[in-house]
Amino acid sequence: MMESIVDPTLLAEIRRYGHFDVDACFNCGSCAAVCALSKDSALFPRRSMRFAQLGLREPLKRNLDSWLCYYCGDCSTTCPRQTEPGESMMTLRRWLTAQYDWTGLSRRMYLSPGWELGALAAVGGLVAWLISSFHGPMVLDHVEMNTFAPVWTVHTFDMILVVVLSFFLLSNVARMWWFTMVQGGPGWRPLGAYAAELKTLILHSATQLRFGECGKDYGRWIKHWVLATGYVTMFTLIVGFLWWFQTDNIYPLHHPQRWLGYLATAALLYGTVEILVGRLRKGEQLHKFSDLSDWLFPILLLLTTVTGISLHIFRYAGWPQGTYAMYAIHLVVAVPMLAVEVPFGKWAHLTYRPLAIYFQAVKDNVLRRQLREDAAGAGAESGSRQPVQVG
Ligand code: SF4
Numbered sequence: 001m002m003e004s005i006v007d008p009t010l011l012a013e014i015r016r017y018g019h020f021d022v023d024a025c026f027n028c029g030s031c032a033a034v035c036a037l038s039k040d041s042a043l044f045p046r047r048s049m050r051f052a053q054l055g056l057r058e059p060l061k062r063n064l065d066s067w068l069c070y071y072c073g074d075c076s077t078t079c080p081r082q083t084e085p086g087e088s089m090m091t092l093r094r095w096l097t098a099q100y101d102w103t104g105l106s107r108r109m110y111l112s113p114g115w116e117l118g119a120l121a122a123v124g125g126l127v128a129w130l131i132s133s134f135h136g137p138m139v140l141d142h143v144e145m146n147t148f149a150p151v152w153t154v155h156t157f158d159m160i161l162v163v164v165l166s167f168f169l170l171s172n173v174a175r176m177w178w179f180t181m182v183q184g185g186p187g188w189r190p191l192g193a194y195a196a197e198l199k200t201l202i203l204h205s206a207t208q209l210r211f212g213e214c215g216k217d218y219g220r221w222i223k224h225w226v227l228a229t230g231y232v233t234m235f236t237l238i239v240g241f242l243w244w245f246q247t248d249n250i251y252p253l254h255h256p257q258r259w260l261g262y263l264a265t266a267a268l269l270y271g272t273v274e275i276l277v278g279r280l281r282k283g284e285q286l287h288k289f290s291d292l293s294d295w296l297f298p299i300l301l302l303l304t305t306v307t308g309i310s311l312h313i314f315r316y317a318g319w320p321q322g323t324y325a326m327y328a329i330h331l332v333v334a335v336p337m338l339a340v341e342v343p344f345g346k347w348a349h350l351t352y353r354p355l356a357i358y359f360q361a362v363k364d365n366v367l368r369r370q371l372r373e374d375a376a377g378a379g380a381e382s383g384s385r386q387p388v389q390v391g
């Protein structure tokens with residue numbers, strides 16, 4: 001059986017993705033016992049640590065455990081051998097992202113800072129060249145954004161970007177489904193279970209509720225929710241409603257184009273600064289270790305937000321040169337962030353996490369059905385053996 005194949009290179013391979021100390025782990029299970037999210041059908045982090053220790057590559061690839069961990073750090077503070085199991089789950093998430101990605105770009109970027117920074121610089125350079133070569137006329141006596149960068153041209157570029165990103169992200173999602181649900185689960189046939197658990201997918205995609213359940217830290221959940229909501233709102237405005245959002249009109253403060261933009265911007269600013277300060281202070285367990293990808297995610301988002309704010313200020317101040325220059329800088333930061341980080345980097349977590357909860361719920365649903373059927377079958381069998389009472 002595939003499950004029994006031991007791969008002696010697995011542990012060394014995983015360690016290249018970050019901290020992964022299992023040498024001292026003696027499988028006491030305290031980490032799984034203290035974890036608020038671990039349950040019988042998904043016993044983590046101990047099970048994942050064990051698979052890695054034993055070199056069981058396929059079972060590790062097929063299980064969803066590391067996505068179900070929301071990194072409260074309780075297991076790390078409890079571990080009697082200080083093996084940092086919470087950070088090991090983080091390392092496994094990077095490793096799994098690389099396993100799902102068929103292009104191999106995730107693996108290269110996680111294993112080499114040169115690749116990650118090079119990919120961002122290459123896309124940024126391409127965007128700078130496109131803007132410098134194809135921008136429209138620069139009106140210099142007042143701001144005319146839509147002459148410098150015609151909205152339908154930018155919107156077409158947006159749409160191409162979305163299609164390309166969706167292709168890469170969805171094809172990686174398909175591989176995640178194949179590994180975890182076909183090779184490691186019930187396959188595609190229990191359509192009733194997939195349908196019944198759609199509510200779980202919607203709930204967790206929209207709320208990220210597990211951040212609150214993880215370590216019972218509801219403050220952390222709200223911070224993440226604010227950041228994610230700001231990001232999704234801004235993404236929707238820019239990709240779906242650019243013709244409405246990128247305008248030369250000066251609207252009053254109460255206009256939805258302004259306050260929606262301000263709310264999303266405030267959420268992004270607060271969320272990114274909060275993450276960066278936490279990582280610099282290293283006060284919380286989850287900030288003790290920081291990989292390059294952990295820094296790039298908030299830094300790029302913060303730069304995108306700050307250049308967006310500057311662009312807005314320059315436009316409202318009526319400074320044409322500053323507005324056009326800041327527009328170009330804004331795109332040179334924002335496009336690589338989306339093109340590189342969303343399908344191949346840490347931002348893919350936003351997709352994989354709720355999907356993992358959904359897939360695990362489907363697995364649990366199928367298991368419950370099987371248990372019910374088995375119980376009903378056993379009941380019928382024992383019922384058929386009941387002595388018939390006469391009289
Ligand atoms: S608590 Fe530490 S030593 Fe015990 S199983 Fe978990 S990681 Fe291993």
Ligand code: SF4
Pocket residue numbers: 031034035036037038044045068069070071072073074075076085086089214215
């Ligand atoms: S970090 Fe928190 S959620 Fe993750 S395995 Fe440890 S205790 Fe569980």
